[in-house]
Amino acid sequence: MTPLSPDILDAVAHGAHHDPHSVLGVHESSDGWVIRARRPLAAEVVAVLDDGTAVPLTHLRGGIWEATVESFPGRYTVRATYDGTEHVTDDGYRHSPSIGELDLHLIAEGRHEELWRVLGAHVREIDGSQGVAFTVWAPNARAVRIKGDFNGWDGSGSAMRSMGGSGVWELFVPGIGVGTRYKFEILTRGGQWIEKADPMARAAEVPPATASVVTDTAYEWSDDAWIEERSRTAPVDRPMSIYELHLGSWKQGLSYRDAADQIIDYVGAQGFTHVEFLPLAEHPFGGSWGYQVSGYYAPTSRFGSPDDLRYLIDRLHQAGIGVIMDWVPGHFPKDAFALARFDGEALYEHPDPRRGEHKDWGTLIFDYGRNEVRNFLVANALYWFEEFHVDGLRVDAVASMLYLDYSRNDGEWAPNQFGGRENLEAIRFLQEVNATSYKRYPGIAMIAEESTSFPGVTAPTSAAGLGFGFKWNMGWMNDSLQYIGRDPMYRSHHEGELSFSFVYAFSENFVLPISHDEVVHGKGSLFGRMPGDHWQKLANMRAFLAYMWGHPGKQLLFMGQEFGQMSEWSESRDLDWWMLDQPAHRQLHGFVAELNRVYKDHAPLWSRDHDGAAFSRLGAPAWNPNVLAFARRDHHGNTVAVICNFSGVPLGDFPLDLPESGTWTEVLNSDAEAFGGSGQGNLGAVTTDARGSATLTLPPLGVLWLHHRADA
Missing domain, CATH: 3.20.20.80 (Glycosidases)
Incomplete structure (x- = not known):
């Protein structure tokens, strides 16, 4: 075997070689098999073979030691002596790569759907040794090494090997496991060493610390029934x-x-x-x-x-x-x-x-x-x-x-x-x-x-x-928040801000979001956007949420709005949970729970969200710009009518043509006294004439949900 040049030995000694495994570990030579190990500052280094044979190694240069044996040594450990103290360890450089050719091919093609199983840090057993296999993609690097709490944060003895054109680097480190903290040291093409956390790390230190952490899972899931049920139907239905x-x-x-x-x-x-x-x-x-x-x-x-x-x-x-x-x-x-x-x-x-x-x-x-x-x-x-x-x-x-x-x-x-x-x-x-x-x-x-x-x-x-x-549905969110923030006295001039969403409501499968973005950066809370005194703000909140839950699309509400948090959200403190001690806000809280209960119980409100044929506007015979009414149907002909009065006054004897004749049950009234409202309504039901016409009482700043069964 040709002697290794000083440049190569120095590069390996400093952890700056792109393929340290080509030097360290076991290699066939004309004289047998060469064992090399990097043990800087050691006084003596011995390879202990599986049969107990001790093979002394000779120092070459820069902490690189070498010995030749006649036959392939198989598994061995390295015993190094420092100041009379012996340290016996497995040698990671004797192991074959922990990542296969197929994985490397899929990575290069961009087609590895389970990338996390092969890149990153994984607890493995390789050739009888327990340890961690590290892999990282760094195609522009000249060298890569691992530093961590297992090597005193000195990566020079843990250099990785390049796996060729894939740009992946690999090293198996025996004797470490879950909880090990680490980073990659990368030698750039410009000759600079930089430190990086593992892009594929599956755990990290608690910020502001930035090291990656080796992890593994032994968690046993108990949600099989949920996953099975989830797979049967699409969320849109x-x-x-x-x-x-x-x-x-x-x-x-x-x-x-x-x-x-x-x-x-x-x-x-x-x-x-x-x-x-x-x-x-x-x-x-x-x-x-x-x-x-x-x-x-x-x-x-x-x-x-x-x-x-x-x-x-x-x-x-x-x-x-x-x-x-x-x-x-x-x-x-x-x-x-x-x-x-x-x-x-x-x-x-x-x-x-x-x-x-x-x-x-x-x-x-x-x-x-x-x-x-x-x-x-x-x-x-x-x-x-x-x-x-x-x-x-x-x-x-x-x-x-x-x-x-x-x-x-x-x-x-x-x-x-x-x-x-x-x-x-x-x-x-x-x-x-x-x-x-x-x-x-x-x-x-x-x-x-x-x-x-x-x-x-x-x-x-x-x-x-x-x-x-x-x-x-960001358009709905912007328009509806602008509308609901107006004084009821002027809302009649802006009815289109609420109804325009019906024009495109079925062009996509929508979620209606009142998200964190609407309650930060000086926007205030949803409650704070509402006009009027405290009672009117809460009434507007209930009416807005009932309109939102009735509107085609799924609903999203950011935490705190369900009880009318008055202050703007800040990530640095709790929600204002004390507000639930205020009776009026506890009633709003109860109203949102009732909204969700009734919503889930009535399929017209969710089963055909994406189907414009299941939706119709209501308004005849007495159109009022402060009243927004529409009906929604499920697959079985059941219907829910959503009737919103966004004016500040009750509307008695309000005529409205409903899509079905018969009895319509009032399943939700945002003005109910139980929710803090004035208690105006229709005594629990509305009955139409044979043509479907009815006369209703619409509460101020209130929304009614009326339900008609297909077989009623």
């Missing part, structure tokens, strides 16, 4: 009333496990069908609410371990509550320890700043056209469905992904290959992640926060749509 929740400020100090019982008891009593968590992936800055993600595969450790989050979701499922999680593939922060310029160059982000940077948010944009980056994100969505059993992902800031000129002036963006403003690579990515998610996990919901009129957001990918299950 089921009731969906979503409680949006920021875990850190709903009640401060709760862990994932602590939160389980409290969320189940509260959300269950309120009748919401789903909880939507603001992003729970690891993020360095709590004030971002989770929307600037540094660890896409790591549930934030602020509230516990990954298995603790599994426990929370499992418990929610067992209680009949679905779980949606916000997901942020549109941008990522510039923090030096995370994805930005990961291997010294633009890698996850698009290299052209006109496509790779959000100046408004101070963040970077993924390079959706790069196979490995697209794969990283598609697999991440699948990871949350597979490993955490979430029922849906609400995809943040989709509009910013769709348009190359999003929030950019002339000259700040580059058109696509056809001269257009659409980000074709991002569109293909969204189509892929949606199609793949629905294929693998029937019954889940992919939900787009999309604020423009981009066509076909919820159209299937087979019809050139984006393939989402739902889209947030």
Whole structure:
């Protein structure tokens, strides 16, 4: 065997060689088999073979030791002596790669749907040794090594090997396991060593610490019945009333496990069908609410371990509550320890700043056209469905992904290959992640926060749509909040702000959101937007929510609005739970619970949300600009009429033609005394004449839901 050059030995000694396994470990030579190990500062180094034979090694250079044996040594350990103290360890460099050729091929092709199983840090047994297999994608690196609490945060003895053109680096480290903290050290093409957290880490230190943490799961799920039931029907045909929740400020100090019982008891009593968590992936800055993600595969450790989050979701499922999680593939922060310029160059982000940077948010944009980056994100969505059993992902800031000129002036963006403003690579990515998610996990919901009129957001990918299950109806949200904030005296001039949404209500599968974005940054609370005195504000709240729950589409309400929190939300403190000690706000709280109960019990309000044929406007014979009335039908001919009086005065003897003749039961009255209203109504029922005409009492700032059975 040709002697190794000093340059190679020095590079291996300093952990700067791209293939340390070509030097260290076991290698065949003309004289037999050579064993080499790196043990700097050792006084003596011995290889102990499986049969107990001790083979002394000779020092070559820079802490590299060598011996030759006649036959292949098989398994062995290395005994090194320092100042008379012996240390016996397995040698990671004697092991074959922990990642296979098929995996590397799929990674390069961008088609590895279970990427988290092969990249990152995994507890493994290889050739009889327990340890952790580390793998990372860093194609521009000259060398990569691992530093952690297992090697005194000195990575020079834990250099990884390049797996060729795939850009993947690999090393098996024996003798370590769950709980090990680590980072990657990357030698850039410019010759700089940089430290990075693992992009595929499945756990991380509690911020502001930034190291990745080796984890494994032994969690046994108990939600098989829920998953089976979920797979049978599409969410669009089921009731969906979503409680949006920021875990850190709903009640401060709760862990994932602590939160389980409290969320189940509260959300269950309120009748919401789903909880939507603001992003729970690891993020360095709590004030971002989770929307600037540094660890896409790591549930934030602020509230516990990954298995603790599994426990929370499992418990929610067992209680009949679905779980949606916000997901942020549109941008990522510039923090030096995370994805930005990961291997010294633009890698996850698009290299052209006109496509790779959000100046408004101070963040970077993924390079959706790069196979490995697209794969990283598609697999991440699948990871949350597979490993955490979430029922849906609400995809943040989709509009910013769709348009190359999003929030950019002339000259700040580059058109696509056809001269257009659409980000074709991002569109293909969204189509892929949606199609793949629905294929693998029937019954889940992919939900787009999309604020423009981009066509076909919820159209299937087979019809050139984006393939989402739902889209947030931002137009409805803006118009309806503007309307409800007006003094009732002037609302008659603005009826179109409420009714315009009916024009396009069935163009997509919509969610109606009153989200966290509407109660921050000086916007105040939903209660604070309402006009009038305290009683009128609460009446407006009840009327608005009853109109919202009756409107075609699913509903989403941000925490605190269900009891009329008066102050603007802040992530740094609890909700104002003391307000439930105020009788009027406790009544609003009870009203929202009743809204959800009646909603779930009446299929016309949810079973044909996407079907314009199941909806009709009502208004004849006496049109009033302050009255908005419409009817909704289910698959069996049952009907619910929603009649809203947004004026500040009651309307007695109000004539209205209903779509069916007979008796209509008053199943909800937002003005009922039990909810803090004035108690005006129709004594529980309305009866029409043979033509379907009826005379009603419409309470002030009130909404009625009337139900007609098909067989009545």
